[in-house]
Amino acid sequence: MCSHAEVPLSEGDVEGCTIECWLHGSQFDLRTGKPTGPPATEAVPTYETRISDGDVYVAVQTATQEPVK
Numbered sequence: 449m450c451s452h453a454e455v456p457l458s459e460g461d462v463e464g465c466t467i468e469c470w471l472h473g474s475q476f477d478l479r480t481g482k483p484t485g486p487p488a489t490e491a492v493p494t495y496e497t498r499i500s501d502g503d504v505y506v507a508v509q510t511a512t513q514e515p516v517k
């Protein structure tokens with residue numbers, strides 16, 4: 449979820465290690481969750497992942513970063 453207005457970032461555009469929110473254009477570093485472009489100022493959680501045989505595994509129980517409030 450985008451930390452700016454709680455819309456799904458899964459609908460955003462990914463380029464390199466950056467995802468851009470579709471609603472107002474905030475950008476986040478996919479590795480850290482930190483915002484890299486306005487208007488968002490708060491980080492989003494990140495999750496440990498790995499790719500095996502073309503499948504993506506996400507450890508959703510072990511968020512590596514809590515949103516910064």
Ligand code: FES
Pocket residue numbers: 450451452453454455469470471472473474486487488
């Ligand atoms: S809701 Fe994502 S930038 Fe505003």
